[in-house]
Amino acid sequence: MPLDDRKLDVLRAIIEDYVASREPVGSKMLVERHHLGVSPATIRNDMAALEEGGYIAQPHTSAGRIPTDKGYRLFVDRLATVKPLSPAERRAIHIFLDGAVDLDDVVTRTVRLLAQLTRQVAVVQYPSLTRSTVRHVELVPLGTSRMLLVLITDTGRVEQRVVELPADVDEAMQADLRARLGHAVAGLDTSAAAAAAAALPELFSPADRQAVAAVIATLIEVLVDKHDERVAVAGAANLARSGQGLDAGLEALLEALEEHVVLLRLLGEATSPSMLTVRIGQENAPSGLPAASVITTGYGPGERALASMGVVGPTHMDYPGTIAAVGAVARYVSQMLTRNN
Amino acid sequence: MPLDDRKLDVLRAIIEDYVASREPVGSKMLVERHHLGVSPATIRNDMAALEEGGYIAQPHTSAGRIPTDKGYRLFVDRLATVKPLSPAERRAIHIFLDGAVDLDDVVTRTVRLLAQLTRQVAVVQYPSLTRSTVRHVELVPLGTSRMLLVLITDTGRVEQRVVELPADVDEAMQADLRARLGHAVAGLDTSAAAAAAAALPELFSPADRQAVAAVIATLIEVLVDKHDERVAVAGAANLARSGQGLDAGLEALLEALEEHVVLLRLLGEATSPSMLTVRIGQENAPSGLPAASVITTGYGPGERALASMGVVGPTHMDYPGTIAAVGAVARYVSQMLTRNN
DNA sequence: ACTGGCACTCATGCTTTCCGAGTGCCAAGT
DNA sequence: ACTTGGCACTCGGAAAGCATGAGTGCCAGT
Numbered sequence: 001m002p003l004d005d006r007k008l009d010v011l012r013a014i015i016e017d018y019v020a021s022r023e024p025v026g027s028k029m030l031v032e033r034h035h036l037g038v039s040p041a042t043i044r045n046d047m048a049a050l051e052e053g054g055y056i057a058q059p060h061t062s063a064g065r066i067p068t069d070k071g072y073r074l075f076v077d078r079l080a081t082v083k084p085l086s087p088a089e090r091r092a093i094h095i096f097l098d099g100a101v102d103l104d105d106v107v108t109r110t111v112r113l114l115a116q117l118t119r120q121v122a123v124v125q126y127p128s129l130t131r132s133t134v135r136h137v138e139l140v141p142l143g144t145s146r147m148l149l150v151l152i153t154d155t156g157r158v159e160q161r162v163v164e165l166p167a168d169v170d171e172a173m174q175a176d177l178r179a180r181l182g183h184a185v186a187g188l189d190t191s192a193a194a195a196a197a198a199a200l201p202e203l204f205s206p207a208d209r210q211a212v213a214a215v216i217a218t219l220i221e222v223l224v225d226k227h228d229e230r231v232a233v234a235g236a237a238n239l240a241r242s243g244q245g246l247d248a249g250l251e252a253l254l255e256a257l258e259e260h261v262v263l264l265r266l267l268g269e270a271t272s273p274s275m276l277t278v279r280i281g282q283e284n285a286p287s288g289l290p291a292a293s294v295i296t297t298g299y300g301p302g303e304r305a306l307a308s309m310g311v312v313g314p315t316h317m318d319y320p321g322t323i324a325a326v327g328a329v330a331r332y333v334s335q336m337l338t339r340n341n
Numbered sequence: 342m343p344l345d346d347r348k349l350d351v352l353r354a355i356i357e358d359y360v361a362s363r364e365p366v367g368s369k370m371l372v373e374r375h376h377l378g379v380s381p382a383t384i385r386n387d388m389a390a391l392e393e394g395g396y397i398a399q400p401h402t403s404a405g406r407i408p409t410d411k412g413y414r415l416f417v418d419r420l421a422t423v424k425p426l427s428p429a430e431r432r433a434i435h436i437f438l439d440g441a442v443d444l445d446d447v448v449t450r451t452v453r454l455l456a457q458l459t460r461q462v463a464v465v466q467y468p469s470l471t472r473s474t475v476r477h478v479e480l481v482p483l484g485t486s487r488m489l490l491v492l493i494t495d496t497g498r499v500e501q502r503v504v505e506l507p508a509d510v511d512e513a514m515q516a517d518l519r520a521r522l523g524h525a526v527a528g529l530d531t532s533a534a535a536a537a538a539a540a541l542p543e544l545f546s547p548a549d550r551q552a553v554a555a556v557i558a559t560l561i562e563v564l565v566d567k568h569d570e571r572v573a574v575a576g577a578a579n580l581a582r583s584g585q586g587l588d589a590g591l592e593a594l595l596e597a598l599e600e601h602v603v604l605l606r607l608l609g610e611a612t613s614p615s616m617l618t619v620r621i622g623q624e625n626a627p628s629g630l631p632a633a634s635v636i637t638t639g640y641g642p643g644e645r646a647l648a649s650m651g652v653v654g655p656t657h658m659d660y661p662g663t664i665a666a667v668g669a670v671a672r673y674v675s676q677m678l679t680r681n682n
Numbered sequence: 683a684c685t686g687g688c689a690c691t692c693a694t695g696c697t698t699t700c701c702g703a704g705t706g707c708c709a710a711g712t
Numbered sequence: 713a714c715t716t717g718g719c720a721c722t723c724g725g726a727a728a729g730c731a732t733g734a735g736t737g738c739c740a741g742t
Binding site: 379381382386401402403404 | 714724
């Protein structure tokens with residue numbers, strides 16, 4: 001039996017009510033609150049059909065219906081209308097994000113903003129080095145047997161690492177290395193830079209080669225290593241607040257939030273800022289998180305997505321509102337990055 | 342009425358049992374489990390005395406007793422015996438912490454280790470700049486109107502900041518500034534360095550002075566700003582696990598954990614690594630956290646405490662075990678820092 | 683295709699009852 | 713002066729019974 005328009009309306013109404021009240025919703029309440037021009041009995045028939053289709057379920061025989069994962073899926077795919085942000089929310093985005101001094105600062109502010117806006121747990125991935133290009137490499141001598149390696153990318157990201165040299169190296173040599181290194185990798189993307197750097201030791205005298213190799217090894221590590229797959233999290237307290245609904249999963253969720261590996265899986269591949277992914281309930285099981293929904297999108301300068309951000313919340317979340325918030329924040333941050341480029 | 346030895350034994354026994362079972366403990370259970378050589382009736386008399394003194398309380402008339410904050414206080418001050426770490430735990434400390442590449446890495450590993458060891462929420466403050474000295478300042482040109490400022494301290498900490506210059510500056514001038522700056526502040530502690538840097542703009546021609554001032558301003562900001570009062574947190578999931586006991590406070594606690602200001606207050610002044618502070622229950626109320634206990638200690642190279650670390654947990658925690666773990670980790674990290682100096 | 687009516691189900695909340703762990707106190711024993 | 717066994721008492725919490733009412737499915741009538 002195909003779902004006619006009214007049945008879809010009913011599904012939408014059920015989801016809206018359930019999200020608002022967190023309680024199974026019955027046919028009577030439904031006709032009262034939404035002006036569907038029909039009687040409860042009719043609604044009951046529709047509900048039976050929806051249940052047949054697996055979009056809603058009843059927790060026990062004599063209770064109202066609650067949406068299933070499949071129901072939410074249908075809702076976000078076909079039923080949800082965009083809910084524009086309130087002016088206050090738009091203002092909050094500006095106030096929060098303008099005045100970030102630093103890429104790290106942008107990430108920190110963004111994650112807090114998202115958590116506050118959506119009242120869910122927010123997750124923001126740090127822009128990955130992988131797709132960015134090297135703007136500058138700096139070598140700073142720290143005494144004769146140590147150097148500080150600083151890598152700056154076009155995304156404003158700065159990575160630094162202290163290199164222990166296997167042998168003492170004199171100043172002239174350090175200056176030489178710095179000049180050559182800077183010349184060799186500037187402007188290249190990270191993988192090209194790694195390749196270019198790898199060839200460098202050849203150019204030095206055997207005496208110095210070991211020290212050079214140590215520096216280069218560290219540089220390549222920084223460039224290539226997924227070390228940069230860091231994430232920031234905020235809003236865990238929101239779980240406890242709305243949490244009554246997920247006590248069971250709460251511990252698991254909190255654990256997942258500290259497991260960055262799981263988070264990265266949840267965030268998934270960075271998509272373009274204008275695309276937005278919604279994964280609902282069981283759809284997240286492979287990522288190691290049951291009974292929660294995840295809304296993610298990519299962000300980055302232009303249409304190039306460097307990293308992902310998103311929120312994690314109970315399946316019965318306010319999808320339209322959350323989607324709007326995630327989208328708006330991602331767009332704004334992307335703009336900031338584009339401007340700062 | 343003074344508390345004789347047996348009454349103290351009873352208090353200790355009550356606390357041990359309550360911590361283990363989380364249930365009010367009665368006189369009968371007590372004589373069964375601990376071989377106090379007397380009858381339940383006698384214990385009851387002692388309990389009455391302890392209750393009179395405010396060390397224990399009964400949740401309701403016909404239930405066993407539970408320790409009060411005051412009881413725990415007496416326990417940790419006078420009754421707790423040191424509980425040495427198990428070999429497995431000692432090994433865990435080594436395995437976890439050795440191989441940290443980086444100061445940040447040390448902090449991250451430490452906080453995770455502490456959380457795992459104590460099964461509580463662990464908090465580690467990043468070593469503060471305040472008491473450290475400047476090892477090196479580096480200026481990296483990024484085009485003509487931007488520079489990257491990098492500050493390295495003797496604790497291995499690296500801070501970087503991008504400075505937007507108010508006017509274009511040529512290369513020679515940049516090199517000059519870099520040389521003078523490095524010369525002026527190297528080896529000084531942060532406040533002296535800030536003072537020294539403040540005098541620098543004088544030395545430059547009026548044309549360049551604005552640009553120099555911008556760089557110096559940023560440097561001083563980095564040096565002086567409490568910006569460095571960052572903290573790392575781990576083990577929030579442990580709250581949910583043992584949490585049944587604090588549902589009420591759970592949300593508040595989770596919120597506090599994201600409020601770094603509150604955490605810093607909780608960690609308190611950094612004490613020497615060999616001193617350890619225990620704050621119990623209501624004693625934390627002024628810091629904005631009710632009904633939780635906090636165990637903190639300082640850490641840093643030598644006896645100089647750079648920062649604090651500690652754990653936060655329910656008042657009914659295993660004090661001897663937790664104290665031992667916090668102490669051992671702090672000592673080990675301090676040693677690492679001393680060695681790496 | 684919709685509606686009103688009706689019998690049925692069953693979670694929830696309330697009251698009642700019962701049980702027993704635990705207490706305080708007292709009088710007797712060491 | 714402590715300690716102990718005995719005993720009456722309290723009261724939270726589990727178990728059982730009962731009423732309520734929201735909600736359903738189905739059917740016959742419009």
